[in-house]
Amino acid sequence: MTTINRVEIQDIRFPTSRSLDGSDAMNAAPDYSAAYVILHTNDGSPEGHGLTFTIGRGNEIVVTAIQSLAPLIEGRTLSSMTDNMGHFWREITGDSQLRWIGPDKGAIHLATAAIVNAVWDMWAKNEGKPVWKLLVDMTPEQLVRCLDFRFVTDALTPEEAICLLRRQSAGKADREAEMRRDGYPGYTTSAGWLGYSDEKVRSLAREALAEGWTHFKQKIGGDTEEDAHRAALLREEIGWDNVLMMDANQVWEVDETVTKMRRLAEFDPLWIEEPTSPDDILGHAEIRHRVAPIGVATGEHCHNKVMFKQFFQADAIDYCQLDAARLGGLNEVILVTLMAAKFGVPICPHGGGVGLCEYTQHISLFDYIAVSGSLEGRVLEYVDHLHEHFIDPVIIKRGRYQVPEAPGYSIAMHAESQAQHRFPEGAAWQEET
Numbered sequence: 001m002t003t004i005n006r007v008e009i010q011d012i013r014f015p016t017s018r019s020l021d022g023s024d025a026m027n028a029a030p031d032y033s034a035a036y037v038i039l040h041t042n043d044g045s046p047e048g049h050g051l052t053f054t055i056g057r058g059n060e061i062v063v064t065a066i067q068s069l070a071p072l073i074e075g076r077t078l079s080s081m082t083d084n085m086g087h088f089w090r091e092i093t094g095d096s097q098l099r100w101i102g103p104d105k106g107a108i109h110l111a112t113a114a115i116v117n118a119v120w121d122m123w124a125k126n127e128g129k130p131v132w133k134l135l136v137d138m139t140p141e142q143l144v145r146c147l148d149f150r151f152v153t154d155a156l157t158p159e160e161a162i163c164l165l166r167r168q169s170a171g172k173a174d175r176e177a178e179m180r181r182d183g184y185p186g187y188t189t190s191a192g193w194l195g196y197s198d199e200k201v202r203s204l205a206r207e208a209l210a211e212g213w214t215h216f217k218q219k220i221g222g223d224t225e226e227d228a229h230r231a232a233l234l235r236e237e238i239g240w241d242n243v244l245m246m247d248a249n250q251v252w253e254v255d256e257t258v259t260k261m262r263r264l265a266e267f268d269p270l271w272i273e274e275p276t277s278p279d280d281i282l283g284h285a286e287i288r289h290r291v292a293p294i295g296v297a298t299g300e301h302c303h304n305k306v307m308f309k310q311f312f313q314a315d316a317i318d319y320c321q322l323d324a325a326r327l328g329g330l331n332e333v334i335l336v337t338l339m340a341a342k343f344g345v346p347i348c349p350h351g352g353g354v355g356l357c358e359y360t361q362h363i364s365l366f367d368y369i370a371v372s373g374s375l376e377g378r379v380l381e382y383v384d385h386l387h388e389h390f391i392d393p394v395i396i397k398r399g400r401y402q403v404p405e406a407p408g409y410s411i412a413m414h415a416e417s418q419a420q421h422r423f424p425e426g427a428a429w430q431e432e433t
């Protein structure tokens with residue numbers, strides 16, 4: 001029986017702050033980082049890999065949190081977790097002492113995501129399928145068994161989830177074939193980081209346009225006239241038929257958002273992302289009401305299913321940007337995806353980090369094929385950084401994600417990349433001193 005006999009944990013960091021890749025109004029100089037987990041097995045069957053994303057300092061705290069969770073899975077058989085994944089998720093988030101330092105938020109929940117996603121990776125590899133395919137091949141009952149509905153049954157019951165999934169059963173094969181043929185539509189954030197010069201933004205936008213991208217996101221939230229200048233420049237490059245999104249990364253007050261978005265409305269943004277505190281559900285609802293028809297998007301800092309439930313119940317968002325590793329791994333992501341479908345909110349998962357695009361392609365494919373059956377309002381974020389470190393990196397053609405076919409969750413990094421970026425001893429960090 002396949003058993004996890006060792007949990008290996010690494011602190012991996014990439015010095016992206018040197019080029020200001022990933023920079024925004026709140027996070028001025030991130031070093032894209034991963035608390036990285038490898039679940040080793042006793043019998044030569046595939047390892048499970050998982051990571052959670054941070055932006056540098058503090059990654060060591062998440063590593064320590066994973067160390068604290070590791071005894072909950074060390075020595076366990078794979079089937080003891082996958083036979084009832086919903087129960088397993090309750091166990092890993094429900095340790096009676098560890099729970100106090102969450103629950104379901106902060107470093108302990110980020111750590112949960114790394115472990116839970118590693119279990120999914122291992123399960124999918126053992127089944128010989130990519131994670132999205134493992135999910136779409138499940139019956140509605142099997143899928144619902146992977147979920148823990150605690151605290152959300154006022155918004156979605158297991159029975160309703162089964163009905164939602166059954167509704168899409170008939171068209172699954174066609175949508176799967178369509179995705180294999182056409183890929184899943186994406187948008188790029190790579191031209192719009194706040195720390196880039198005008199020239200760099202222009203040339204990256206031009207390149208992205210030539211590659212076939214039609215949706216572009218820019219960072220805003222500094223000086224508003226600067227934001228307007230950058231937006232004008234991007235509109236000059238991409239024209240008015242392509243789509244522009246704006247991301248303020250939490251820097252504004254509620255009223256301030258309204259004033260600033262009225263100023264920036266002339267650039268016709270599809271959405272304003274993270275305008276204010278990620279925890280301010282009613283604030284987002286207020287903003288949404290006052291900045292329409294500009295949409296409101298958030299989710300990369302929304303840490304659990306209860307918060308998403310309330311965002312949906314309060315009609316506070318137009319786009320759900322769930323994060324594959326901010327939520328407690330795939331089980332919670334699936335539950336949020338189902339709630340989003342019930343409330344009619346499209347999911348546009350968050351990709352701005354290391355490995356996040358590798359994860360989210362599986363989620364959006366699953367959403368389209370098995371849950372929502374719709375591409376309306378849905379675009380999957382892409383950032384053009386660090387993919388070369390992954391064994392099965394995302395493949396993009398003409399602005400569309402190509403369907404991943406390799407077994408697993410696409411998140412395993414090359415051993416060489418791990419070694420070079422291990423913090424602080426890896427070669428990538430030696431130039432610092």
Ligand SMILES: C[C@H](O)[C@@H](O)[C@@H](O)[C@H](O)C(=O)O
Binds near residue numbers: 055
């Ligand atoms: C610090 C990060 O790069 C963020 O700026 C990034 O995740 C961003 O919010 C995004 O939407 O991709």
Ligand SMILES: [Mg+2]
Binds near residue numbers: 247273352
């Ligand atoms: Mg963002």
